[in-house]
Amino acid sequence: MEYKLRKAEPRDVSDILRLVKELAKYEEMEHQVTLTEKELLEDGFGDTPFYHCIIAEIQGETSSDDPKVVGFVMYYFTYDPWVGKQLYLEEFYVMDQYRGLGIGSELLRHISDLAMKTRCTGMMFVVAENNEPSVQFYKRRGAEDLSQEEGWRLFRFDKNSLVKMSTPAEE
Amino acid sequence: MASFILRKAEPNDVSDILRLIKELAKFEEMEEKVMLTEKDLLNDGFGDHPFYHCLVAEVPKEQSSEGYTVIGFAMYYFTYDPWIGKLLYLEDFYVMQGFRGLGIGSQILKVLSETAVKTRCSSMHFIVAENNTKSIEFYKRRGASDLSSEEGWRLFEIEKEDLLKMTAK
Numbered sequence: 001m002e003y004k005l006r007k008a009e010p011r012d013v014s015d016i017l018r019l020v021k022e023l024a025k026y027e028e029m030e031h032q033v034t035l036t037e038k039e040l041l042e043d044g045f046g047d048t049p050f051y052h053c054i055i056a057e058i059q060g061e062t063s064s065d066d067p068k069v070v071g072f073v074m075y076y077f078t079y080d081p082w083v084g085k086q087l088y089l090e091e092f093y094v095m096d097q098y099r100g101l102g103i104g105s106e107l108l109r110h111i112s113d114l115a116m117k118t119r120c121t122g123m124m125f126v127v128a129e130n131n132e133p134s135v136q137f138y139k140r141r142g143a144e145d146l147s148q149e150e151g152w153r154l155f156r157f158d159k160n161s162l163v164k165m166s167t168p169a170e171e
Numbered sequence: 172m173a174s175f176i177l178r179k180a181e182p183n184d185v186s187d188i189l190r191l192i193k194e195l196a197k198f199e200e201m202e203e204k205v206m207l208t209e210k211d212l213l214n215d216g217f218g219d220h221p222f223y224h225c226l227v228a229e230v231p232k233e234q235s236s237e238g239y240t241v242i243g244f245a246m247y248y249f250t251y252d253p254w255i256g257k258l259l260y261l262e263d264f265y266v267m268q269g270f271r272g273l274g275i276g277s278q279i280l281k282v283l284s285e286t287a288v289k290t291r292c293s294s295m296h297f298i299v300a301e302n303n304t305k306s307i308e309f310y311k312r313r314g315a316s317d318l319s320s321e322e323g324w325r326l327f328e329i330e331k332e333d334l335l336k337m338t339a340k
Binding site: 020023024032033034074077079083085090091 | 204246249254
């Protein structure tokens with residue numbers, strides 16, 4: 001099956017949202033996706049992009065068929081105060097029926113190349129601890145589990161806590 | 172009673188920022204791992220596209236320790252959650268030992284929270300070493316939840332060597 005990888009364009013936001021929801025569904029969290037196409041458009045294709053996407057597209061069965069978006073990676077750049085720029089892999093998904101064709105490996109190769117070109121010292125990402133196939137996919141390619149090796153724990157302040165903290169204390 | 176101000180970092184601050192990064196790394200017993208230079212910090216933070224932002228805490232010269240007036244900082248950047256959108260990511264957060272207990276840390280967190288809310292971020296994320304109980308308590312007191320505990324996320328890294336391996340066809 002012919003496929004190609006390319007940078008996402010504004011017209012891809014509906015496919016990006018569709019794939020984000022499909023991946024969330026796989027994680028049994030579909031109702032947690034509150035992002036809209038409009039936000040994806042503003043946040044990814046405005047003056048300051050907050051994320052970048054690479055799309056994997058399958059050629060249509062006949063020449064008149066539109067190509068179909070079947071996978072994507074979403075990434076952005078982060079900064080490690082010890083070594084500088086890092087590429088952060090936020091989302092990585094290939095539709096079920098298009099797996100086993102090398103699309104995932106090719107997407108990973110593409111962003112590894114991008115990380116090197118932009119002089120990043122590493123690529124980081126989180127994996128759910130019970131997602132064995134993904135953990136193995138990454139470990140086979142040299143990924144280290146920093147949570148295990150270095151004991152890092154990911155924390156969050158949600159909106160409520162942020163608002164509470166930003167409100168001036170009563171005199 | 173120490174008086175202090177918080178302000179956005181400027182290009183002139185890069186040597187203080189690097190000094191504080193190294194002090195924090197020393198506290199984590201990782202000082203030799205800091206490879207970043209002032210030049211990197213300058214290019215990466217104050218060029219066309221900043222890869223990070225810094226808030227610095229400054230005290231007047233008379234209160235300065237060994238001549239340093241910049242005695243604390245927070246380094247942050249924006250990340251993106253595909254379910255909810257923009258997030259503020261707190262990367263480094265440090266106040267020099269001699270200036271603790273004066274409310275500087277709390278004030279830094281307050282300004283960061285305001286920044287997050289103003290830029291329409293849904294939340295602030297950061298990682299903490301699991302054995303750093305003091306910091307964990309500091310954050311939990313202010314409402315932070317341990318996502319590693321609650322949602323089982325594990326942080327992974329692929330280093331340059333392995334990235335290079337993957338780029339080879």
